[in-house]
Amino acid sequence: MKRFIQTGLVVALASAGLAQAAxxxxxxxxxxxxxxxxxxxxxxxxxxxxxxxxxxxxxxxxxxxxxxxxxxxxxxxxxxxxxxxxxxxxxxxxxxxxxxxxxxxxxxxxxxxxxxxxxxxxxxxxxxxxxxxESSMLMYRKDLADKVGIKIPDQPTWAQVKEFADKANDPKAGVFGMCLRGKPGWGDNMAFLTTLVNTNGGQWFDMKWQPQIDTKPWKDAITFYVDMMKKDGPPGASANSFNENLALFNEGKCAAWVDATIAASFISDPKQSKVADKVAYAQAPVAVTPKGANWxxxxxxxxxxxxxxxxxxxxxxxxxxxxxxxxxxxxxxxxxxxxxxxxxxxxxxxxxxxxAKFAEAEKKAIDSANPNDSTLPKSPYVGVQYAAIPEFQAIGVAVGQQMSAALSGKVTVEQALKTSQTAAEREMKKGGYYK
Structure with a gap:
């Protein structure tokens, strides 16, 4: 009997232990x-x-x-x-x-x-x-815009933003005109670059799922990006993504930055940002069309x-x-x-x-983004800065590496686009989208 009680006690204690195990x-x-x-x-x-x-x-x-x-x-x-x-x-x-x-x-x-x-x-x-x-928007130094005599409208064009970046660029003073993503990845540099391609009238695939990378809108967008970053970007930009650019901006080293709206929470926080009181916000810049300009x-x-x-x-x-x-x-x-x-x-x-001084601009950007209608020519895919198909990850990574190589000067823009087109065609054929 005593042994039975002891055994029961052990079982009860074990059960209690199990009950308490989180x-x-x-x-x-x-x-x-x-x-x-x-x-x-x-x-x-x-x-x-x-x-x-x-x-x-x-x-x-x-x-x-x-x-x-x-x-x-x-x-x-x-x-x-x-x-x-x-x-x-x-x-x-x-x-x-x-x-x-x-x-x-x-x-x-x-x-x-x-x-x-x-x-x-x-x-x-x-x-x-x-x-x-998040969506994406332009975050810029209002004090520097005032200093160089440029007024940034609520919906700027890329030409206006480049003019500001050119004038505000002062590497000797540790200020770079433009900070943008360069680190390769479908969710890194290609998130930003796809919006630049979209607003230049481009797309990833046409209605027959044929890749459209080696086309004029892509060439216009990537040439503009590479030229601007070589002239106005920080050194080593091809390795920078969101966190690296956030650190640069918070240190007061970026005059302008187009990236995730979520960054506004950090760059406007005086505990994190040296320029918290000098920041202003506008919608993501546009070129040929407003479609797909912000992700x-x-x-x-x-x-x-x-x-x-x-x-x-x-x-x-x-x-x-x-x-x-x-x-x-x-x-x-x-x-x-x-x-x-x-x-x-x-x-x-x-x-x-x-x-949150950025609240209005942020909500406007999110509300205006339309994943079902993000390109000037009709597209068969859903997504602003990506195409929601399983094959896109591999394509986006391959293309991202080529765009990063073009930014660092290892290949020309033309070579990068040609290689990217071939890689995308291979993946889409493999995926059975066309023969």
Whole structure:
């Protein structure tokens, strides 16, 4: 009898131990400022959910894409929550690789900005929840524009912006006229360059899925970019992406920068930026057409179908993408640092409007981006700065390497376009789009 009681006690204690063992959620995310802030707030979530422990895997953007794509395609099950983009979500949800996000009334899915919500939904269900959304816009030094006597309109042309960059460029004083992405990658330099191609009247593929890279609009756009960056860009621009240009801008080394609207939160923050009080904002510059001149993107949290920790993952995602989370960040670090581009309520908040001088320009850019109509000639694909087909990643990477090589002077623009065209044709034939 005594032995039975002891055995029962051991079993009871073991059960109690099991009950207390927290579920570990492995979260793959990108090393951007807002995600790093989310990690800092881990204790807040864990305190409210003592049965869940968060384990972060933080990666550079290109590495993150490779790791999560490989893991989800092979059903590797390494991650319970993945940070994925507007590009992957529709492709992966169609393949059945993602679990739908279980939203309730408190989550208020109708509060999500329509352009972002529609890109993350299929058959009325949300397959990834937006952590922050963005378009692209021009951020520039108003003090330098005044100094060189140039007034930048709300919707500038690339010619106007180049004139400003030329005049403001002063390398001896440590100021470069223009900072733009040069680091190769479909989500790095090609995100920006695709918008430049779009506004010059170009596209990735025509209605027969034939690549259109070796064409006049592409040549015009890439020649303009290479010439301007050689004249007005910082040294080593072919290695710079978002984070590198953000650091340069915050140090006061960029007169102008066209990139993600989300950057405005950081460059307007006096704790991070030496020029916080000198920045102004305008819509992304246009050339031949306004179509596709500014991109649309969101970083989102999603649950791979292979995850066995669905309940915990759903809890975490709803917390990190809720209205309450935005309030929490505002309380911790100020309204000018909250993740933006996802909820109407953020833009309607008077506290946010008071500190975010960029709010109007940012929301206007996001609302005006149209992934279903982003090129002057009709295109068969959805997406502004990408084509939402599985083959695009490989094509975008190959083309990005050629454009970076052209920027660094290793090849001519003509050679880069010709090589890119051949690579794109090969991938599209392999994908069965044409013979």
């Amino acid at each position: 579920t570990e959620l492995v979260i793959a995310t990108v090393n951007n400022g807002h995600m790093i802030e989310m990690q800092k707030l881990t204790p807040v979530f864990e305190k409210a959910n003592p049965d869940i422990k968060l384990k972060w895997v933080t990666l550079e953007e290109g590495t993150l894409r490779q790791r999560v794509t490989t893991d989800i395609a092979t059903k590797g099950g390494q991650f319970d929550v993945m940070t994925i983009g507007l590009y992957e979500t529709p492709i992966w949800s169609k393949k059945g690789w993602l679990k739908p996000i279980a939203t309730d009334a408190a989550y208020d899915v109708d509060d999500i900005l329509p352009a972002i919500r529609s890109g993350l939904s299929m058959d009325g269900k949300l397959y990834a929840a937006p952590f922050y959304g 649309l993107w969101s970083w989102n949290l999603a649950i791979p179908a292979s995850s066995t920790k669905d309940d915990a993952a759903q809890k975490f995602i709803k917390w990190a993408t809720s209205k309450e989370y935005i309030q929490l960040v505002a309380k911790e670090t100020g309204w000018n640092t909250v993740p933006t581009g996802t909820r109407k309520s953020t833009y309607a908040n008077p506290e946010f409007q008071k500190v």
